[in-house]
Amino acid sequence: MVRYKNALVGKHFRALQQVGVFHLHGELASETHLRLWRTAGELGALLYYGSIENxxxxxxxxxxxxxxxxxxWAIIDPRRILDKGKLHILTHTPGDVRNNGPVPGFSTEIFECWNAIFRLCSILSNHQAPSHDIAEAIANLERFKHQVSGGWWKSVDGEYIQASEEVRSFILTHRELQRRLGWVEKVPLVPGTIKRVPKASAVAQEWHFHLQDAGLPIELPEYKSLSGVANKWVRCRSVISSSQDICKEGSWVFFCDPQDVDGSSIHAGRISRILVPEASRDSLGAxxxxETFIVSDQNDVRLNMPFLTRPLSSDVTETISIIDPKNILFIFNAQHDCHSAQCGTHTKYTNQERQETTRRREVIVHKPLQQFFINMHALHNAHLLRSTLPRHLTKPVALFEDREAAHEQFAAQLQVSGPIRRRxxxxxxxxTRARNKAAKQAEKGGVPGPGGGS
Structure with a gap:
């Protein structure tokens, strides 16, 4: 993204919108530019809601x-409101959502993926009649899709016919063809299930070894399953949350308190280990x-996000939670508070084919400050995140209490700066016109222009 900064596409801008604000500290951005990044990130997360409850x-x-x-935008440059059409289009979004539903449903960006097919149809043609070749190639693709999916068409005799049974059954047994036609059904993930490591690499170890390996307090008592205390535990790769997210070690999740009967007590934490008894053949006993974290009661003043801190209790049962996989609700994104910790950079050599090369790159080295921000700019599970957190942490606050007075001030600035800029x-x-005219006259008269040779 840094190397090809002038050729960014939608996915690059979405990535910048989600994490860019966490890197803007120190001399990288002023307070006004940070405010613009922050407001744009908050808006982006709300625009990509997949479902709307209220x-x-x-x-x-x-x-x-x-x-x-x-x-x-107006604080930085009020003229942008007049020059940028996309800023004006934003004001129509609430009405479009009320009439058409969530924004991703009527977004036109998804249709840009068709450009690759359109371009290939032109490249693979004979270039004698490009438009005709493209139209014919796309029509053939649609015709084939209609035939193999069991569609009917009118024959030369005026009767409706369809492809033979062999042709229609071909797509049912060929996954690759289904994938290319966009017909592969998504297999739903079962919440609470785990994915074990391959049997060849699975190593069963005792409870205290897993605690030491994960850097957890060894005083944590061993979990007692239905069949008693397991002799050895096997490390797993991932677990499926209630929202069908694939959660791995190091993932930030919201989970229900295992001691809470009605499930109303929700906590945030980071997965350290996913374990299953050695004798278990499935998810039973997993x-x-x-690692439990406490969600702040107030948002950070600088980023307007709630932050996570470790409990101050010395009781290991309050800092580490042993939960059932079914109690994991959903995954979310958290970022380290590098601004408060003053995290620096470090140069490391990159690896290629498992060997260290001479190429170097800068990486961020986090200091041991256990404080993280809940990324409110993240697009994934944005609706679940806002429905889980208290309302006072997610309710937007207007930049100006009196917007009309602020706009009158911006208009007064434009009345002064506008004529100057136009002049x-x-x-x-x-x-520029005079310079171009002089260059043309010099070419006609044979006199070299500015900077010309003999």
Whole structure:
């Protein structure tokens, strides 16, 4: 992204929108630019909601965040509101959501993936009649899809026919063809199930060894399953959450308190280990060791995000939770508070084919400050995150209490800077025209222009 900064596409901008604000500290950005990044990140997370439970509340938050983005732009350069059409389009989003549903449903970005097919149809043609060749190739693709999927068409005799049984059954047994036609059914993941490591690499070890390997307190008592205390435990790769997320070691999750009967007590934490008894053949008896973190009651002033800290209790049962895999609700993204910890960079050599090379790259070295931000700009599970956290942590706050007075101030600035800018543009355009005219006259008269040779 840094190397090809002038050729970024949608996925690159989404990545920057989600994590860019965490790297803007020190001399990298002023307070006004940080405010713009922050408001844009908050708006982006809300725009990519896949489902909306409370429409009125969502639209109210959406309008506030759109106003904040426009106001943040106006603080830096009020003229952007007039010059950038996309900023104006944002104001129509609440009405579009009320009429058409969530924004991803009527987003046109997904259709850009068809450009590759369109381009290949042109490349693989004879280039004598490109438009005709492209239309014919796409029509053949649609015709083939219609035939193999059991569609009917009118024959020359006027009767409706379809492909033979062998042709129609061909797609049912060939996964590759199904994938290319976009017909592969997604197999739903079962919440609470685990994925074990291959039997050849699975190593059963005692409880205290797993605690030492994960850097957990060895005083943590061994979990007692239905059949008693397991002799040895096997490390697993992942576990499926209630939202069908694949959670691995190091994943940040929200989970229900195992001691809570009605499941109303929800906590945040980071998965340390996923273990299953050696004698178990499936997910029976599996447990998840989670480092418990406390969610702050107030948002950070600088980033407007809640942060996570470790409990101060000396009781290991309050800092480490042993939970059932079914109690994991969903995964979320958290970022280290590098600004408060003053994390620096370190140069390391890159590896190629498991061997160290002479190429170097800069990496961030996190200091041992156990404070993390809940990434409120993340797109994945944004609706679940906001429905789980308290409302006062997620409710948007307007940048200006009196927007009308602020807008009048911006308009007054434009009335002064607008004519000056237009005059500067006109002067530069006149100078360019004069320079081009002089160059043309020099070419006609055989006189070298500015910087020309003999």
């Amino acid at each position: 429409v009125d509340e969502y639209l109210s938050d959406l309008k506030t965040l759109i106003d904040n983005v426009l106001d943040a 447990i998840v060791l989670v 500067e543009i006109a002067e530069r355009a006149a100078a």
